[in-house]
Amino acid sequence: MSMDDREANRLSARMGRYARVGANVGGVAARMAGARLMGVDIADRSNAEVLRRALGGLKGPIMKVAQLLATIPDALPPEYAEELAKLQSEAPPMGAAFVKRRMQAELGPDWQKRFRSFDLHPAAAASLGQVHRAVAHDGTPLACKLQYPDMQSAVEADLGQLEILFAVHRRMDPAIDTREIAKEIGARVREELDYRREAKHAALYAAMLAPTPRVRVPKVHPELSTDRLLTLGWLDGRKILAFKEEDLETRNRLATAMFEAWWLPFSRYGVIHGDPHLGNYTVFEEEGRAGGINLLDYGCVRIFPPSFVGGVVDLYRGLLEGDADRVVHAYEVWGFRGLTRDLIEVLNIWARFIYGPLLDDRVRTVADGVSPGEYGRREAFTVHKALKEKGPVTVPQEFVFMDRAAIGLGGVFLHLRAELNFHRLFEDAMADFSIEAVSERQADAMSAAGLR
Numbered sequence: 001m002s003m004d005d006r007e008a009n010r011l012s013a014r015m016g017r018y019a020r021v022g023a024n025v026g027g028v029a030a031r032m033a034g035a036r037l038m039g040v041d042i043a044d045r046s047n048a049e050v051l052r053r054a055l056g057g058l059k060g061p062i063m064k065v066a067q068l069l070a071t072i073p074d075a076l077p078p079e080y081a082e083e084l085a086k087l088q089s090e091a092p093p094m095g096a097a098f099v100k101r102r103m104q105a106e107l108g109p110d111w112q113k114r115f116r117s118f119d120l121h122p123a124a125a126a127s128l129g130q131v132h133r134a135v136a137h138d139g140t141p142l143a144c145k146l147q148y149p150d151m152q153s154a155v156e157a158d159l160g161q162l163e164i165l166f167a168v169h170r171r172m173d174p175a176i177d178t179r180e181i182a183k184e185i186g187a188r189v190r191e192e193l194d195y196r197r198e199a200k201h202a203a204l205y206a207a208m209l210a211p212t213p214r215v216r217v218p219k220v221h222p223e224l225s226t227d228r229l230l231t232l233g234w235l236d237g238r239k240i241l242a243f244k245e246e247d248l249e250t251r252n253r254l255a256t257a258m259f260e261a262w263w264l265p266f267s268r269y270g271v272i273h274g275d276p277h278l279g280n281y282t283v284f285e286e287e288g289r290a291g292g293i294n295l296l297d298y299g300c301v302r303i304f305p306p307s308f309v310g311g312v313v314d315l316y317r318g319l320l321e322g323d324a325d326r327v328v329h330a331y332e333v334w335g336f337r338g339l340t341r342d343l344i345e346v347l348n349i350w351a352r353f354i355y356g357p358l359l360d361d362r363v364r365t366v367a368d369g370v371s372p373g374e375y376g377r378r379e380a381f382t383v384h385k386a387l388k389e390k391g392p393v394t395v396p397q398e399f400v401f402m403d404r405a406a407i408g409l410g411g412v413f414l415h416l417r418a419e420l421n422f423h424r425l426f427e428d429a430m431a432d433f434s435i436e437a438v439s440e441r442q443a444d445a446m447s448a449a450g451l452r
Contacts, residue, residue, distance in 0.1 A: 093130050094148065096120035102146055106229040114224060118144070124279075128192060128299075133234060141234035142221065151193055151228075159186045184400040188274065192299035195230040197451075201298035202232060204449035205273070208265045214257035214292030216284060235294040237282025243290055244415055250290050254283060255418030257292040259425050262409050267429040269442045270309045274401040275300035278412065302401045303446070306438040307333055312402075313433055316426070319348075319355055327351070335396030342390040346383055353379040354406055357422035366413040366422065 094102065099120050103111045112118060115134045122130040129147040136142055163182060191197055199220045206217040216235055224231035243254060258281070265271040273280075273295065280297040283290050311333035318326030328344060336347070352359075357366050413420075446452045 093122045093125040094146075099132070099146065102149065103229070106146070106226045107224070115142070129228075134231075136221070136224075141236075142224070143218065143232045143234045144224070145195065145230040145232070147193070147195065147228040155189055155193060159189065181395055181397075181400050184397045187397075188300050188302070188401065191301075194227060195225060196227055198230055198298045198301075199225055200449045200451050201301040204271065204301070204445055204451060205265065205295060205298060207445050207448055208269050208271065209261065209295075212260050212264060214253070215261040216292065216294045218294070218296070235282065235284065235296065237284045237294045240278055240281050240283055240293065240412070241415060243283055244417065246290065248417075248419060251416040252418050252420055254290055254293060255413050255416050255420060256425070258409060258412050259420075259422075259429075261293060261295055262405065263426065263429045266304075266309065266312075267433060268438065269445055270304040270306050270438050271442070271445075272302050272304070272402060272405050273298070273300070274302045274405050275408075277408070278415070281412075300401070302398075302405075303442070303451075304398060304402075306435045306442060308398055308402075309433070309438050310435045313430060315351055316355055316358060316430075319351060320359055334399050336393065336399075338393075340390070343393055346386040346390055347393075349386065350379060350383050354403075357410075358426040359423065361421065361423040363419050363421050365417065365419055366410045370414065 099122075103118075107114055116137050116139070118134040119132050121132075123133050123143070124131040128151055129145055132144045132146060134142040134144050199222060202217060202220050206219070209215045209217055218232035218235050221231040221233070240254065243250060262273060265273070275297060277297075280295070282294045282296065283292070284294055285291055311330040314326050314333065315330035317323065318330060327348065328339065331339060331344065331347060339347075357364065443452070
């Protein structure tokens with residue numbers, strides 16, 4: 001096949017993608033708009049179910065986008081978020097013959113000679129690619145993450161349609177301006193297509209978490225990686241939910257490892273792992289018991305300016321000490337603009353929920369009497385209702401995944417039914433905090449990982 005033919009095929013696939021996504025999303029948007037004109041509540045359950053069915057018929061990045069939306073508090077009405085949370089990626093795995101062609105495209109015609117063995121059947125399939133087990137010539141077990149073809153075009157098609165849904169939502173329910181949310185989702189999903197960047201993120205985490213034995217990070221194999229193929233060391237482990245009925249000591253040990261995996265990189269380097277999906281963690285065992293967690297996926301990583309970390313500390317200290325000026329300063333550092341006293345009171349509802357376990361110096365669960373799936377929903381609804389009266393407010397772009405990751409982490413603690421002194425854990429993580437120290441450590445770590 002000639003280059004022109006291949007390009008024509010890609011164009012055809014791209015146009016087909018736009019047509020399929022556009023038809024489904026456009027139908028939902030029209031239904032929402034029509035409902036509004038007729039005076040019907042657009043957040044009603046039937047509309048939410050229509051949206052889930054429309055997106056559920058598609059494959060690939062739109063699933064990733066939908067799942068992201070389901071975990072960002074107040075990006076959509078609660079009914080919509082609940083329906084989107086039910087979606088599962090249904091991208092069909094690439095067959096063996098197709099895998100061979102894709103691997104040849106990434107590593108050349110002799111690609112199979114680069115491995116002692118390579119399993120052509122995927123160990124896992126996701127929205128943007130699939131993972132294959134392999135063994136290096138020295139016997140090292142490997143995980144080869146191979147991207148599906150033409151993902152860049154598919155991502156752009158899906159993000160374009162996301163803009164339509166957000167635009168409709170802004171017109172119908174303008175309590176929160178979603179433009180910055182859409183911008184942040186677009187930036188992170190596009191980054192997930194760049195496997196060389198993900199390799200650098202993995203190297204960054206290996207450096208940041210080297211002193212933390214309860215968290216393991218896979219080794220990057222750059223000689224077997226490209227823009228669309230990422231080869232990491234294979235980390236054996238069991239799903240974290242397999243340990244939810246273990247004794248409290250085991251559950252607390254795993255929850256502490258999760259806390260360290262998330263808060264230590266943020267407090268010391270200004271970096272977060274922004275995808276709280278339970279499939280991104282497994283549990284390694286030592287001497288027949290759970291030793292800690294394997295952190296597996298580095299596609300959704302957010303690197304913050306050190307001043308943003310300072311805002312987190314300022315808000316914590318402001319809430320802890322009743323210092324209203326420090327609380328307002330934190331919001332302004334994060335990028336909230338045009339704040340009134342009423343809006344600040346509304347934002348504090350959410351802040352006190354997120355910071356609640358950190359402010360409480362005692363052993364406790366992260367949220368008493370709340371199920372993992374409901375964590376944050378009630379508070380998000382309260383904030384949304386208040387913002388409809390006092391707002392609207394624009395959520396700063398940098399805030400989106402910080403918020404999302406905090407909710408995801410809380411959900412893991414709830415699944416494990418962990419009982420910890422979160423206040424002490426947070427105080428220990430922030431013990432030597434200064435913006436200057438974060439800035440210096442971040443610059444050194446990013447340079448070492450090739451991110452600068």
